[in-house]
Amino acid sequence: MTDKPAKPAKQMSYPVLKEIFTRFRDLEPEPKGELDHTNAYTLVVAVALSAQATDVGVNKATKELFKVADTPQKMLDLGIDALTEHIKTIGLYRQKAKNVMKTAQILVDDYGGEVPSSRAALVSLPGVGRKTANVVLNMWFKQPAQAVDTHIFRIGHRTGICPGKDVDAVERAIEDNIPAEFQHHAHHWLILHGRYVCKARKPMCSNCLIRDLCLFEDKNL
Template sequence: MAKQLDYHTLREIFTRFQAAEPEPKGELDHVNAYTLVVAVALSAQATDAGVNKATHELFKIADTPQKILDLGEERLIEHIKTIGLYRNKAKNVIKLSRILVEDYGGEVPNSRAALQSLPGVGRKTANVVLNMWWRYPAQAVDTHIFRVGNRSGICPGKDVDAVERAIEDNIPVDFQQHAHHWLILHGRYHCKARKPLCGSCLIRDLCMYEDKNL
Protein backbone atom coordinates (compact mmCIF):
# COMPACT_ATOMS: atom_id res chain seq x y z
CA MET A 1 0.00 0.00 0.00
CA ALA A 2 1.44 3.34 -1.06
CA LYS A 3 1.64 6.31 1.28
CA GLN A 4 -0.97 9.06 1.05
CA LEU A 5 -0.06 11.63 -1.60
CA ASP A 6 0.13 15.26 -0.48
CA TYR A 7 -2.48 17.93 -1.17
CA HIS A 8 -0.67 19.60 -4.08
CA THR A 9 -0.08 16.31 -5.88
CA LEU A 10 -3.72 15.30 -5.42
CA ARG A 11 -4.88 18.65 -6.78
CA GLU A 12 -2.71 18.20 -9.87
CA ILE A 13 -3.98 14.62 -10.39
CA PHE A 14 -7.63 15.62 -10.29
CA THR A 15 -7.00 18.72 -12.37
CA ARG A 16 -5.72 16.38 -15.08
CA PHE A 17 -8.66 13.99 -14.66
CA GLN A 18 -11.05 16.93 -14.94
CA ALA A 19 -9.35 18.32 -18.04
CA ALA A 20 -9.56 14.92 -19.74
CA GLU A 21 -13.18 14.22 -18.70
CA PRO A 22 -14.97 17.28 -17.27
CA GLU A 23 -18.28 15.49 -16.59
CA PRO A 24 -17.64 11.77 -16.02
CA LYS A 25 -20.75 9.61 -15.99
CA GLY A 26 -21.66 6.28 -14.47
CA GLU A 27 -22.12 3.57 -17.07
CA LEU A 28 -25.31 1.95 -15.73
CA ASP A 29 -28.40 2.82 -17.77
CA HIS A 30 -31.36 4.17 -15.81
CA VAL A 31 -34.35 6.48 -16.30
CA ASN A 32 -35.10 7.56 -12.73
CA ALA A 33 -33.91 7.12 -9.14
CA TYR A 34 -35.72 3.79 -8.78
CA THR A 35 -34.22 2.19 -11.89
CA LEU A 36 -30.81 3.43 -10.76
CA VAL A 37 -31.25 1.65 -7.40
CA VAL A 38 -32.27 -1.54 -9.21
CA ALA A 39 -29.42 -1.31 -11.75
CA VAL A 40 -26.78 -0.79 -9.07
CA ALA A 41 -28.19 -3.60 -6.94
CA LEU A 42 -28.07 -5.92 -9.96
CA SER A 43 -24.48 -4.90 -10.77
CA ALA A 44 -22.95 -6.65 -7.74
CA GLN A 45 -20.47 -9.23 -9.11
CA ALA A 46 -21.60 -8.36 -12.65
CA THR A 47 -20.45 -5.96 -15.36
CA ASP A 48 -22.27 -2.73 -16.13
CA ALA A 49 -22.57 -3.84 -19.76
CA GLY A 50 -24.19 -7.10 -18.69
CA VAL A 51 -26.67 -5.29 -16.44
CA ASN A 52 -27.52 -2.77 -19.17
CA LYS A 53 -28.24 -5.59 -21.60
CA ALA A 54 -30.58 -7.25 -19.10
CA THR A 55 -32.42 -4.07 -18.08
CA HIS A 56 -32.81 -2.59 -21.57
CA GLU A 57 -36.21 -4.19 -22.11
CA LEU A 58 -37.10 -4.48 -18.40
CA PHE A 59 -37.06 -0.73 -17.77
CA LYS A 60 -39.27 -0.13 -20.81
CA ILE A 61 -42.13 -1.98 -19.14
CA ALA A 62 -41.30 -1.65 -15.42
CA ASP A 63 -39.68 1.56 -14.25
CA THR A 64 -41.43 2.00 -10.89
CA PRO A 65 -41.66 -0.15 -7.76
CA GLN A 66 -45.35 -0.89 -8.36
CA LYS A 67 -44.73 -1.96 -11.95
CA ILE A 68 -42.02 -4.36 -10.79
CA LEU A 69 -44.42 -5.80 -8.20
CA ASP A 70 -47.08 -6.17 -10.89
CA LEU A 71 -44.52 -7.92 -13.10
CA GLY A 72 -43.77 -10.46 -10.38
CA GLU A 73 -40.65 -12.36 -9.43
CA GLU A 74 -40.75 -15.05 -12.12
CA ARG A 75 -41.21 -12.59 -14.99
CA LEU A 76 -38.50 -10.40 -13.47
CA ILE A 77 -36.17 -13.40 -13.47
CA GLU A 78 -36.78 -13.89 -17.19
CA HIS A 79 -35.34 -10.42 -17.80
CA ILE A 80 -32.31 -10.69 -15.52
CA LYS A 81 -31.34 -14.38 -15.74
CA THR A 82 -28.17 -13.53 -17.69
CA ILE A 83 -26.82 -11.75 -14.59
CA GLY A 84 -24.95 -13.63 -11.88
CA LEU A 85 -26.90 -14.49 -8.71
CA TYR A 86 -30.09 -13.52 -10.54
CA ARG A 87 -32.50 -15.46 -8.32
CA ASN A 88 -31.34 -13.82 -5.11
CA LYS A 89 -31.19 -10.43 -6.81
CA ALA A 90 -34.75 -10.85 -8.11
CA LYS A 91 -35.97 -11.60 -4.57
CA ASN A 92 -34.23 -8.47 -3.27
CA VAL A 93 -35.64 -6.26 -6.04
CA ILE A 94 -39.16 -7.49 -5.25
CA LYS A 95 -38.63 -6.95 -1.52
CA LEU A 96 -37.15 -3.46 -1.87
CA SER A 97 -39.92 -2.51 -4.31
CA ARG A 98 -42.57 -3.57 -1.80
CA ILE A 99 -40.88 -1.54 0.96
CA LEU A 100 -40.70 1.53 -1.32
CA VAL A 101 -44.42 1.23 -2.12
CA GLU A 102 -45.55 0.54 1.45
CA ASP A 103 -43.19 2.80 3.42
CA TYR A 104 -42.13 5.56 1.01
CA GLY A 105 -45.12 6.06 -1.28
CA GLY A 106 -43.25 4.55 -4.21
CA GLU A 107 -40.45 7.13 -3.99
CA VAL A 108 -36.76 6.42 -3.43
CA PRO A 109 -35.53 8.00 -0.16
CA ASN A 110 -32.45 10.19 -0.33
CA SER A 111 -30.78 9.39 2.97
CA ARG A 112 -27.98 6.84 3.16
CA ALA A 113 -29.51 5.07 6.16
CA ALA A 114 -32.90 4.70 4.47
CA LEU A 115 -31.31 3.43 1.27
CA GLN A 116 -29.14 0.93 3.15
CA SER A 117 -32.23 -0.43 4.91
CA LEU A 118 -33.48 -1.75 1.55
CA PRO A 119 -32.75 -5.43 0.75
CA GLY A 120 -29.71 -5.82 -1.48
CA VAL A 121 -28.60 -2.22 -0.99
CA GLY A 122 -25.28 -1.74 0.79
CA ARG A 123 -23.26 1.37 1.47
CA LYS A 124 -21.65 1.35 -2.00
CA THR A 125 -25.02 1.13 -3.74
CA ALA A 126 -26.44 3.88 -1.53
CA ASN A 127 -23.47 6.12 -2.28
CA VAL A 128 -23.82 5.57 -6.04
CA VAL A 129 -27.48 6.60 -5.90
CA LEU A 130 -26.80 9.64 -3.71
CA ASN A 131 -24.01 10.76 -6.02
CA MET A 132 -25.52 10.07 -9.43
CA TRP A 133 -29.12 11.05 -8.77
CA TRP A 134 -28.97 13.66 -6.03
CA ARG A 135 -25.52 15.00 -6.88
CA TYR A 136 -24.30 14.49 -3.32
CA PRO A 137 -20.50 13.99 -3.12
CA ALA A 138 -20.74 10.44 -1.77
CA GLN A 139 -17.86 8.11 -2.63
CA ALA A 140 -18.82 4.63 -3.83
CA VAL A 141 -15.66 2.55 -3.42
CA ASP A 142 -15.50 -0.54 -5.62
CA THR A 143 -12.62 -2.88 -6.50
CA HIS A 144 -11.30 -0.44 -9.13
CA ILE A 145 -11.10 2.46 -6.69
CA PHE A 146 -9.63 0.26 -3.96
CA ARG A 147 -6.88 -0.87 -6.35
CA VAL A 148 -6.14 2.57 -7.83
CA GLY A 149 -6.24 4.27 -4.44
CA ASN A 150 -3.75 1.89 -2.85
CA ARG A 151 -1.51 1.46 -5.88
CA SER A 152 -1.15 5.16 -6.62
CA GLY A 153 -1.32 6.75 -3.18
CA ILE A 154 -4.39 8.79 -4.13
CA CYS A 155 -6.56 7.27 -1.40
CA PRO A 156 -4.84 4.34 0.34
CA GLY A 157 -6.63 2.26 2.94
CA LYS A 158 -6.76 -1.26 4.32
CA ASP A 159 -10.45 -1.69 3.41
CA VAL A 160 -13.14 0.07 1.39
CA ASP A 161 -14.30 2.15 4.36
CA ALA A 162 -10.77 3.46 4.90
CA VAL A 163 -10.41 4.29 1.20
CA GLU A 164 -13.76 6.12 1.29
CA ARG A 165 -12.54 8.20 4.24
CA ALA A 166 -9.23 8.89 2.48
CA ILE A 167 -11.11 10.34 -0.49
CA GLU A 168 -13.35 12.48 1.71
CA ASP A 169 -10.50 13.64 3.94
CA ASN A 170 -7.77 14.31 1.39
CA ILE A 171 -9.12 15.05 -2.08
CA PRO A 172 -9.87 18.77 -2.52
CA VAL A 173 -13.57 19.45 -2.07
CA ASP A 174 -14.05 20.95 -5.54
CA PHE A 175 -13.26 17.51 -7.02
CA GLN A 176 -15.37 15.47 -4.60
CA GLN A 177 -18.52 15.31 -6.74
CA HIS A 178 -16.84 13.38 -9.56
CA ALA A 179 -13.92 11.81 -7.66
CA HIS A 180 -15.25 8.26 -7.56
CA HIS A 181 -16.22 8.31 -11.25
CA TRP A 182 -12.77 9.51 -12.32
CA LEU A 183 -11.15 6.81 -10.20
CA ILE A 184 -13.47 4.04 -11.43
CA LEU A 185 -12.90 4.95 -15.07
CA HIS A 186 -9.14 5.21 -14.52
CA GLY A 187 -9.10 1.77 -12.92
CA ARG A 188 -11.40 0.21 -15.49
CA TYR A 189 -9.61 1.45 -18.61
CA HIS A 190 -6.05 2.41 -17.60
CA CYS A 191 -4.88 1.26 -14.17
CA LYS A 192 -6.02 -2.32 -14.78
CA ALA A 193 -5.50 -5.08 -12.24
CA ARG A 194 -3.11 -7.33 -14.15
CA LYS A 195 -1.61 -5.13 -16.85
CA PRO A 196 -1.88 -1.44 -15.99
CA LEU A 197 -1.29 0.81 -18.99
CA CYS A 198 1.40 2.86 -17.28
CA GLY A 199 3.03 3.91 -20.56
CA SER A 200 0.01 6.00 -21.53
CA CYS A 201 -1.13 6.95 -18.02
CA LEU A 202 -2.27 10.53 -17.47
CA ILE A 203 -0.74 10.66 -13.99
CA ARG A 204 2.30 8.40 -14.36
CA ASP A 205 4.74 11.05 -13.11
CA LEU A 206 2.68 11.59 -9.94
CA CYS A 207 1.72 8.00 -9.12
CA MET A 208 3.54 6.07 -6.38
CA TYR A 209 3.16 2.62 -8.03
CA GLU A 210 6.59 1.01 -7.71
CA ASP A 211 6.34 -1.14 -10.85
CA LYS A 212 5.14 1.60 -13.22
CA ASN A 213 8.48 1.83 -15.04
CA LEU A 214 8.79 -1.88 -15.76
Protein backbone atom coordinates (compact mmCIF):
# COMPACT_ATOMS: atom_id res chain seq x y z
CA MET A 1 0.00 0.00 0.00
CA THR A 2 2.13 2.90 -1.21
CA ASP A 3 -0.35 5.31 -2.71
CA LYS A 4 -2.17 6.64 0.35
CA PRO A 5 -1.84 10.38 0.99
CA ALA A 6 0.46 11.52 3.77
CA LYS A 7 -2.43 13.11 5.63
CA PRO A 8 -5.57 10.99 5.86
CA ALA A 9 -8.99 12.57 5.75
CA LYS A 10 -11.26 12.46 8.77
CA GLN A 11 -14.21 10.08 8.87
CA MET A 12 -17.25 11.53 7.10
CA SER A 13 -20.55 11.94 8.87
CA TYR A 14 -23.47 9.57 8.34
CA PRO A 15 -25.60 12.08 6.33
CA VAL A 16 -22.69 12.80 3.98
CA LEU A 17 -21.99 9.09 3.48
CA LYS A 18 -25.65 8.48 2.74
CA GLU A 19 -25.62 11.21 0.10
CA ILE A 20 -22.42 9.86 -1.48
CA PHE A 21 -23.72 6.32 -1.79
CA THR A 22 -27.08 7.54 -3.00
CA ARG A 23 -25.23 9.21 -5.87
CA PHE A 24 -23.21 6.07 -6.55
CA ARG A 25 -26.43 4.03 -6.60
CA ASP A 26 -28.20 6.49 -8.88
CA LEU A 27 -25.30 6.29 -11.33
CA GLU A 28 -24.93 2.49 -11.21
CA PRO A 29 -27.78 0.71 -9.34
CA GLU A 30 -26.33 -2.78 -9.77
CA PRO A 31 -22.53 -2.59 -10.00
CA LYS A 32 -20.81 -5.78 -11.10
CA GLY A 33 -17.36 -7.19 -10.55
CA GLU A 34 -15.21 -7.29 -13.66
CA LEU A 35 -13.82 -10.82 -13.29
CA ASP A 36 -15.55 -13.34 -15.55
CA HIS A 37 -16.93 -16.42 -13.80
CA THR A 38 -19.76 -18.92 -14.15
CA ASN A 39 -20.18 -20.27 -10.64
CA ALA A 40 -18.79 -19.98 -7.10
CA TYR A 41 -15.77 -22.13 -7.91
CA THR A 42 -14.68 -20.22 -10.99
CA LEU A 43 -15.12 -17.01 -9.00
CA VAL A 44 -12.77 -18.32 -6.30
CA VAL A 45 -10.20 -19.24 -8.94
CA ALA A 46 -10.52 -15.95 -10.82
CA VAL A 47 -10.14 -13.79 -7.70
CA ALA A 48 -7.19 -15.84 -6.46
CA LEU A 49 -5.50 -15.46 -9.86
CA SER A 50 -6.13 -11.70 -9.87
CA ALA A 51 -3.60 -10.98 -7.11
CA GLN A 52 -0.92 -8.74 -8.64
CA ALA A 53 -2.65 -9.06 -12.01
CA THR A 54 -5.28 -7.13 -13.92
CA ASP A 55 -8.87 -8.30 -14.32
CA VAL A 56 -8.45 -8.03 -18.08
CA GLY A 57 -5.42 -10.29 -17.99
CA VAL A 58 -7.14 -12.84 -15.78
CA ASN A 59 -10.25 -12.89 -17.96
CA LYS A 60 -8.11 -13.52 -21.02
CA ALA A 61 -6.38 -16.44 -19.33
CA THR A 62 -9.51 -18.03 -17.87
CA LYS A 63 -11.66 -17.73 -20.99
CA GLU A 64 -10.52 -21.11 -22.29
CA LEU A 65 -9.63 -22.55 -18.88
CA PHE A 66 -13.16 -22.34 -17.53
CA LYS A 67 -14.53 -24.07 -20.60
CA VAL A 68 -12.73 -27.25 -19.56
CA ALA A 69 -12.36 -26.82 -15.78
CA ASP A 70 -15.30 -25.12 -14.10
CA THR A 71 -15.48 -27.47 -11.09
CA PRO A 72 -12.85 -28.66 -8.61
CA GLN A 73 -12.93 -32.20 -9.99
CA LYS A 74 -12.51 -31.02 -13.58
CA MET A 75 -9.56 -28.91 -12.45
CA LEU A 76 -7.95 -31.97 -10.90
CA ASP A 77 -8.63 -33.94 -14.05
CA LEU A 78 -7.04 -31.17 -16.13
CA GLY A 79 -3.82 -31.39 -14.16
CA ILE A 80 -1.27 -28.81 -13.09
CA ASP A 81 0.70 -28.80 -16.36
CA ALA A 82 -2.32 -27.92 -18.47
CA LEU A 83 -3.49 -25.40 -15.88
CA THR A 84 -0.07 -23.76 -15.89
CA GLU A 85 -0.19 -23.47 -19.65
CA HIS A 86 -3.56 -21.68 -19.46
CA ILE A 87 -2.44 -19.12 -16.87
CA LYS A 88 1.21 -18.57 -17.78
CA THR A 89 0.50 -14.97 -18.85
CA ILE A 90 -0.51 -14.08 -15.28
CA GLY A 91 2.00 -12.91 -12.68
CA LEU A 92 3.20 -15.54 -10.19
CA TYR A 93 1.46 -18.18 -12.30
CA ARG A 94 3.47 -21.15 -11.07
CA GLN A 95 2.62 -20.61 -7.40
CA LYS A 96 -0.95 -19.74 -8.28
CA ALA A 97 -1.29 -22.97 -10.27
CA LYS A 98 -0.11 -24.96 -7.24
CA ASN A 99 -2.60 -23.18 -4.99
CA VAL A 100 -5.48 -23.72 -7.43
CA MET A 101 -4.77 -27.45 -7.57
CA LYS A 102 -4.43 -27.74 -3.77
CA THR A 103 -7.69 -25.84 -3.33
CA ALA A 104 -9.47 -28.08 -5.82
CA GLN A 105 -8.29 -31.16 -3.91
CA ILE A 106 -9.48 -29.76 -0.59
CA LEU A 107 -12.86 -28.81 -2.02
CA VAL A 108 -13.33 -32.32 -3.41
CA ASP A 109 -12.08 -34.11 -0.30
CA ASP A 110 -13.61 -31.94 2.42
CA TYR A 111 -16.58 -30.09 0.89
CA GLY A 112 -18.04 -32.47 -1.67
CA GLY A 113 -16.80 -30.31 -4.52
CA GLU A 114 -18.77 -27.28 -3.29
CA VAL A 115 -17.44 -23.87 -2.31
CA PRO A 116 -18.20 -23.17 1.37
CA SER A 117 -20.08 -20.01 2.34
CA SER A 118 -18.02 -19.47 5.48
CA ARG A 119 -15.22 -16.91 5.59
CA ALA A 120 -13.23 -19.10 7.97
CA ALA A 121 -13.47 -22.05 5.57
CA LEU A 122 -12.61 -19.92 2.56
CA VAL A 123 -9.51 -18.33 4.04
CA SER A 124 -8.22 -21.79 4.98
CA LEU A 125 -7.88 -22.60 1.28
CA PRO A 126 -4.43 -22.17 -0.31
CA GLY A 127 -4.03 -18.79 -1.97
CA VAL A 128 -7.36 -17.51 -0.62
CA GLY A 129 -6.96 -14.54 1.70
CA ARG A 130 -9.55 -12.39 3.41
CA LYS A 131 -10.04 -10.17 0.37
CA THR A 132 -10.71 -13.13 -1.93
CA ALA A 133 -13.05 -14.66 0.62
CA ASN A 134 -14.97 -11.40 0.97
CA VAL A 135 -15.35 -11.07 -2.80
CA VAL A 136 -16.83 -14.57 -3.00
CA LEU A 137 -19.10 -14.02 0.00
CA ASN A 138 -20.33 -10.74 -1.46
CA MET A 139 -20.67 -11.58 -5.15
CA TRP A 140 -21.86 -15.18 -4.95
CA PHE A 141 -23.41 -15.63 -1.53
CA LYS A 142 -24.85 -12.08 -1.36
CA GLN A 143 -23.36 -11.32 2.03
CA PRO A 144 -22.40 -7.70 2.86
CA ALA A 145 -18.71 -8.56 3.03
CA GLN A 146 -16.25 -5.82 2.09
CA ALA A 147 -13.25 -6.73 -0.05
CA VAL A 148 -10.70 -3.95 0.40
CA ASP A 149 -8.24 -3.66 -2.49
CA THR A 150 -5.70 -0.93 -3.26
CA HIS A 151 -8.38 1.27 -4.89
CA ILE A 152 -10.68 1.16 -1.86
CA PHE A 153 -7.80 1.67 0.55
CA ARG A 154 -6.62 4.69 -1.39
CA ILE A 155 -9.90 6.50 -1.83
CA GLY A 156 -11.23 5.54 1.59
CA HIS A 157 -8.15 7.04 3.19
CA ARG A 158 -8.02 10.02 0.79
CA THR A 159 -11.67 11.09 0.76
CA GLY A 160 -12.86 10.31 4.28
CA ILE A 161 -15.38 7.71 3.11
CA CYS A 162 -13.65 4.94 5.03
CA PRO A 163 -10.23 6.06 6.32
CA GLY A 164 -7.88 3.65 8.04
CA LYS A 165 -4.20 2.92 8.53
CA ASP A 166 -4.48 -0.54 6.98
CA VAL A 167 -6.93 -2.67 5.01
CA ASP A 168 -8.50 -4.14 8.15
CA ALA A 169 -9.23 -0.67 9.51
CA VAL A 170 -10.74 0.41 6.19
CA GLU A 171 -12.92 -2.71 6.12
CA ARG A 172 -14.17 -1.91 9.61
CA ALA A 173 -14.82 1.71 8.65
CA ILE A 174 -17.04 0.55 5.78
CA GLU A 175 -18.95 -1.86 7.99
CA ASP A 176 -19.30 0.58 10.88
CA ASN A 177 -20.11 3.81 9.05
CA ILE A 178 -21.69 3.24 5.64
CA PRO A 179 -25.49 2.96 5.87
CA ALA A 180 -26.79 -0.62 5.86
CA GLU A 181 -28.81 -0.14 2.68
CA PHE A 182 -25.58 0.34 0.73
CA GLN A 183 -23.45 -2.36 2.35
CA HIS A 184 -23.97 -5.06 -0.28
CA HIS A 185 -22.67 -3.00 -3.20
CA ALA A 186 -20.38 -0.64 -1.26
CA HIS A 187 -17.07 -2.22 -2.21
CA HIS A 188 -18.04 -2.43 -5.90
CA TRP A 189 -18.96 1.25 -6.06
CA LEU A 190 -15.71 2.16 -4.31
CA ILE A 191 -13.56 -0.05 -6.55
CA LEU A 192 -15.09 1.39 -9.71
CA HIS A 193 -14.73 4.95 -8.41
CA GLY A 194 -11.09 4.34 -7.50
CA ARG A 195 -10.30 2.56 -10.75
CA TYR A 196 -11.85 5.07 -13.15
CA VAL A 197 -12.18 8.42 -11.34
CA CYS A 198 -10.25 8.74 -8.06
CA LYS A 199 -7.03 7.41 -9.55
CA ALA A 200 -3.77 7.10 -7.64
CA ARG A 201 -1.59 9.71 -9.32
CA LYS A 202 -4.04 11.91 -11.17
CA PRO A 203 -7.49 11.81 -9.60
CA MET A 204 -10.12 13.13 -12.00
CA CYS A 205 -11.65 15.49 -9.46
CA SER A 206 -13.27 17.71 -12.12
CA ASN A 207 -15.30 14.70 -13.30
CA CYS A 208 -16.12 13.36 -9.83
CA LEU A 209 -19.77 13.19 -8.80
CA ILE A 210 -18.86 13.53 -5.10
CA ARG A 211 -16.19 16.26 -5.34
CA ASP A 212 -18.33 18.69 -3.31
CA LEU A 213 -18.46 16.18 -0.44
CA CYS A 214 -14.95 14.73 -0.62
CA LEU A 215 -12.52 15.73 2.15
CA PHE A 216 -9.39 15.39 -0.02
CA GLU A 217 -7.47 18.63 0.49
CA ASP A 218 -5.48 18.51 -2.76
CA LYS A 219 -8.33 18.25 -5.23
CA ASN A 220 -7.19 18.36 -8.83
CA LEU A 221 -9.64 20.82 -10.40
